[in-house]
Amino acid sequence: MMAPRKSDDQPTIADVAELAGVSRAIASRALSSEPRPVSADKRERVLQAAHQLGYKPNLLARSLTTKTVNLVAVVVNHIHDLSDLDLFDLLISEIQSIGKQVIFVRVGSAERIEEFLRNGIAYHVDAALVFSDFADAATVRKMFRNDRVLMLNGMRDEGAPAIIPDELTGIAAAVADAAGKDVRTAMLVTGRSASPVEQARIGHYKSEIRRHGIELVAELRGDYSYQSGRALAASPAWQKADAVFCTSDAMAMGVLDVHRDAFSENRAREFRLYGFDDVTLAEYEAYPISSIGYDKTVYIKEILGFLTAPDRFQSGGILVQVPTYFVARSSS
Amino acid sequence: MMAPRKSDDQPTIADVAELAGVSRAIASRALSSEPRPVSADKRERVLQAAHQLGYKPNLLARSLTTKTVNLVAVVVNHIHDLSDLDLFDLLISEIQSIGKQVIFVRVGSAERIEEFLRNGIAYHVDAALVFSDFADAATVRKMFRNDRVLMLNGMRDEGAPAIIPDELTGIAAAVADAAGKDVRTAMLVTGRSASPVEQARIGHYKSEIRRHGIELVAELRGDYSYQSGRALAASPAWQKADAVFCTSDAMAMGVLDVHRDAFSENRAREFRLYGFDDVTLAEYEAYPISSIGYDKTVYIKEILGFLTAPDRFQSGGILVQVPTYFVARSSS
DNA sequence: CTGTTAGCGCTTTCAG
DNA sequence: CTGAAAGCGCTAACAG
Numbered sequence: 001m002m003a004p005r006k007s008d009d010q011p012t013i014a015d016v017a018e019l020a021g022v023s024r025a026i027a028s029r030a031l032s033s034e035p036r037p038v039s040a041d042k043r044e045r046v047l048q049a050a051h052q053l054g055y056k057p058n059l060l061a062r063s064l065t066t067k068t069v070n071l072v073a074v075v076v077n078h079i080h081d082l083s084d085l086d087l088f089d090l091l092i093s094e095i096q097s098i099g100k101q102v103i104f105v106r107v108g109s110a111e112r113i114e115e116f117l118r119n120g121i122a123y124h125v126d127a128a129l130v131f132s133d134f135a136d137a138a139t140v141r142k143m144f145r146n147d148r149v150l151m152l153n154g155m156r157d158e159g160a161p162a163i164i165p166d167e168l169t170g171i172a173a174a175v176a177d178a179a180g181k182d183v184r185t186a187m188l189v190t191g192r193s194a195s196p197v198e199q200a201r202i203g204h205y206k207s208e209i210r211r212h213g214i215e216l217v218a219e220l221r222g223d224y225s226y227q228s229g230r231a232l233a234a235s236p237a238w239q240k241a242d243a244v245f246c247t248s249d250a251m252a253m254g255v256l257d258v259h260r261d262a263f264s265e266n267r268a269r270e271f272r273l274y275g276f277d278d279v280t281l282a283e284y285e286a287y288p289i290s291s292i293g294y295d296k297t298v299y300i301k302e303i304l305g306f307l308t309a310p311d312r313f314q315s316g317g318i319l320v321q322v323p324t325y326f327v328a329r330s331s332s
Numbered sequence: 333m334m335a336p337r338k339s340d341d342q343p344t345i346a347d348v349a350e351l352a353g354v355s356r357a358i359a360s361r362a363l364s365s366e367p368r369p370v371s372a373d374k375r376e377r378v379l380q381a382a383h384q385l386g387y388k389p390n391l392l393a394r395s396l397t398t399k400t401v402n403l404v405a406v407v408v409n410h411i412h413d414l415s416d417l418d419l420f421d422l423l424i425s426e427i428q429s430i431g432k433q434v435i436f437v438r439v440g441s442a443e444r445i446e447e448f449l450r451n452g453i454a455y456h457v458d459a460a461l462v463f464s465d466f467a468d469a470a471t472v473r474k475m476f477r478n479d480r481v482l483m484l485n486g487m488r489d490e491g492a493p494a495i496i497p498d499e500l501t502g503i504a505a506a507v508a509d510a511a512g513k514d515v516r517t518a519m520l521v522t523g524r525s526a527s528p529v530e531q532a533r534i535g536h537y538k539s540e541i542r543r544h545g546i547e548l549v550a551e552l553r554g555d556y557s558y559q560s561g562r563a564l565a566a567s568p569a570w571q572k573a574d575a576v577f578c579t580s581d582a583m584a585m586g587v588l589d590v591h592r593d594a595f596s597e598n599r600a601r602e603f604r605l606y607g608f609d610d611v612t613l614a615e616y617e618a619y620p621i622s623s624i625g626y627d628k629t630v631y632i633k634e635i636l637g638f639l640t641a642p643d644r645f646q647s648g649g650i651l652v653q654v655p656t657y658f659v660a661r662s663s664s
Numbered sequence: 665c666t667g668t669t670a671g672c673g674c675t676t677t678c679a680g
Numbered sequence: 681c682t683g684a685a686a687g688c689g690c691t692a693a694c695a696g
Contacts, residue, residue: 012689023667028691037665056450060395061689063453064672069392070452071435079411079421089411092438101452103403103435106424118388120402120433121395121453226616257617284558285589286618344673355683360675369681393673396688 011053020049031057063124071121072307073128073144075105081224081250083277087296091129094300098308100126107134117143127307130155133195150306150313154197161313163302163320164197168204170292170324174245174274175208177290177328183242183272185215189232189255191224191247201247201276209245217241222251229254241271243332249275249282252289256331263331273331282329290332294324343385351381363389395456403453404639405460405476407437413556413582415609419628423461426632430640432458439466449475459639462487465527482638482645486529493645495634495652496529500536502624502656506577506606507540509622509660515574515604517547521564521587522579523556533579533608541577549573554583561586574603575664581607581614584621588663595663605663614661622664626656 017027022042029036030046038046049055063069072095079088092102103122107113113134117123127148130140137160141149149160156162178186186209191198202219209216218239222228229251232238246252252275256263262270275282278293299322306313313320349359354374361368362378370378381387395401404427411420424434435454439445445466449455459480462472469492473481481492488494510518518541523530534551541548550571554560561583564570578584584607588595594602607614610625631654638645645652 013691014689024689025667025669025691026665029666032691039665042666056455058456058689059451059453060392060401060456061672062691063392064396064674064689065691067672074436079424080417082414082417085412085414085417089438092411092436093440096438096448099448099451101435101437101454103433104406104424105433106421106428108425116428116431119391119431121391122433123388124390124392253616253618260617284585285592286585345675346673356674357676357683357685358681361682364675371681374682390673393688394675396673396690397675399688 010058011055013055013057015053016046016050016055019053020045022046031055067124067145068126069121069124070100071103071125072100073103073105073122073125075107075128075130075132075134075140077132077134078106078108081248081277082279082281083249086280087300090296091300091303094304095307098304100307107132114143127310129303133197148306148310150303152303154195154200156319161306161310161318161320163299163306163322165294165299165324166321167201167292167324170294170326171201171204172208173326174290174292175205175212175214177326177332178243178245178272178274179212179214181272181332183214185217185241186243186245187217187239187241188219189229189244189246189251190219190221191251193221198247205245205247214243222246222248224248224250226250226254230258233258243272243274245274245276247276249277249279249287249289249291251275252291252331253281253287256287256289275331278325278327288329288331290327290329292324292326294322298322342390343387345387345389347385348378348382348387351385352377354378363387399456399477400458401453401456402432403435403457404432405435405437405454405457407439407460407462407464407466407472409464409466410438410440413580413609414611414613415581418612419632422628423632423635426636427639430636432639439464446475459642461635465529480638480642482635484635486527486532488651493638493642493650493652495631495638495654497626497631497656498653499533499624499656502626502658503533503536504540505658506622506624506664507537507544507546509658509664510575510577510604510606511544511546513604513664515546517549517573518575518577519549519571519573520551520577520579521561521583522551522553523583525553530579537577537579546575554578554580556580556582558582558586562590565590572603575606576603577606577608579608581609581611581619581621581623583607584623584663585613585619588619588621607663610657610659620661620663622659622661624656624658626654630654 013027014024017024026042027046029038030043095102124145128144129150131152133153136155136157137151138158141147151160151162154164188205190202220232222232233255252273275289275291278291281287282289282291302320345359346356349356358374359378361370362375427434437454456477460476461482463484465485468487469483469489473479483492483494486496520537522534552564554564565587584605607621607623610623613619614621614623634652
C-alpha cells in the first residue's frame, strides 16, 4: 500500500504510475525520450497522468542511473575581454536551445581546480568546452567523468577533439595589407607566450613579416589586456616602426589611446596599427582598428555539432578549423 | 561478500568503509562536513582510507538525499553589456571561492523558460541570483526547488530579499553637477521602461531635474545598447539641450560617437553628456563619460552574504542598498 | 509488451 | 558511538 503523497512535494514517477494504473517501469518507459517498448494505450495513459499531475522528472535521480545530466561545462580563465562578450552570450544561448544547461567554471589563477571540480556537479557534466589553457587535454579529461572534452584553447595534444580558428589566413592578409602600404619595419605586441595559441599566432606573424621582407624591430610582451597595451606603448621599450601588430584588439586599443594624437585625422599617421579578435567595439569611431576575426556563428555551430554528435569528433583528435578574415579599418 | 571494485571506477564510500573496516554509515559520518558522532579512531581510519583510495563523494548521489547541490544559478537576460564584463567575472570568482559552482541561465527572449529550468539540474540549485527581470519574485521562486531567490533586478515584490544600488544618490549628484554648470535644458535617454529598475531610475532623474529647475525637453527611449544610443542621437527626435542624461554608459557612448565632433578639444562643447554604470572603458580617452557607478566589490560581498547566510535575509524581503557615486569626466 | 526486482551512491533513521 | 536497513527518484535487467 503506497502512502499518500504529501501535497507539498513534487509528484514522482510512482505517483504517475499509480494514477495511470501501470508499473513504474512502464511509466518510466513511456516518459523516456528514447524509444522504449510500451503499448500505445498505456503510453497515452501515462502521458495523460503525468500531465495531469504536472509531473517533472527529478534530474538528479535520473542522472544517478543514466550518468548523464544535460549539463555542459564552459571552462574559462576568466571573462574579462571584450571578445568574450561577443562569444559567450551566443554560446550559452545556443547550448540552451538544445536543452542543455551551462555550468561556468572559471579557472582563473585558482590552484586546486581539480579538487574544486571533483567536489561539485561540474564533475558529472556531459561535456566540457575548454577555452582556458590551464591544462592539457589529458589532464582536463581526467577532471571530468567522461571523455567529452573539446579543446578550444589550441591545446590539441593526445587526440582530443579541437576547434580552432585558422589564424594564418587572417594574419597573412593583415601583414600583406601592411606590406602593400610600404611598411618596412614592424613591432609585435603579444599576449602570454605560454599559451600554445599565442605561440602559434606569434609564429605566424613572424613568418609572414619575414616573408614580406619587413624588419621586426621589437617584440613586446603584454597579456592581451587594454592595460598591458597601454603600458607597453608608454614604456621605454616602445620603438618607432611603420606598423604595430597586436595579438589582441584590447592591447591595440591601449596602444591607440596612448598614441591617439598620431591617429587624428589632420595629421600624418605615424604608424599603422593592427589588432586581433575583431571586437564589436572596433566597428565604431573611437577604436577603428584593423583586425582579424572569425565568424562566431560558424565557430559555435561546430561546437554544437560536438555537443549533439560527439562521436563524429571522437574518432581521434579531430581538428576543425574555422576560417578567419582580415578587416581593414582606418588604423592601418 | 562484496564484489571487488572495478579498477576503472571511482571508489565509493562502500570501498572506503570496507578498507577502514567500518560500516558505510560510519564512513559517511566521518566524511561529513557537519559534526556527526564518530569515535576519534574510526574517524581517523576512515579519513586515512578515503585519502588512500582517492575517494571523492558523488555529489549527484549525495544530493538525492541532502537536497543540496552546491550550485548557484545566475539568471540573466543576456551577457551583452560592457557593464556585465565588470560584474560577472568577479561574481563567479567569488562564488567559486566558497566552494559553490555556477550555472548560468540566460533567459533572453526565451519562452518556456520555466520548462527549461524544470528539466535540468538548474531546478535543484541551492540559490538563484536573479539579474534578469523576466518575472517577479513569486514566479521565480516557483521555478526553483527552494526559496533562496535573491532579486538583483529591482523587482522586490512579495517579501523576496533584494540587493539594489541606491541610485538616487548618484543621480542627484549627476544632476547637481549639471545644474552647477548652468545647464537649463536636458534630454533623457532611457532603456526599456518595462523594467522597474528603469522606471525608478527615470523617476529619480525627472524629480532631480525638476528640483533644479531644469527643463526636460525630450525623453527618448532606447534599450541600453550602444546601438540604440547611436540611433537616437542620429534620429529626427534628437533635440538641442544643454545636457543629455543616458541611463546606460553604452547608450552614452553611442551618443558620443554620433556627436564626436562636438566633444573634440578645440571646440566649445555643445552639450554635456552623462552616462550610467561607470564602465571601465569610460576611464580611458575614447569615451570620457561622466557616469554613475557603485562599488562592485561591496555589491558582490552582499550577494555572498546571502549565499552563505541566507537566513539573515530570509526574515521578510530584506532590501540591501549599495551606495552609488557620481564621477565627473570631461564629457560633462 | 509488462511487471518485478535490483540497484545508482549516499545519508539517515532507528535500534542497539 | 555504531551498524543494519530503509530510502532519495529513477532506470535497467530480467523473467514472464
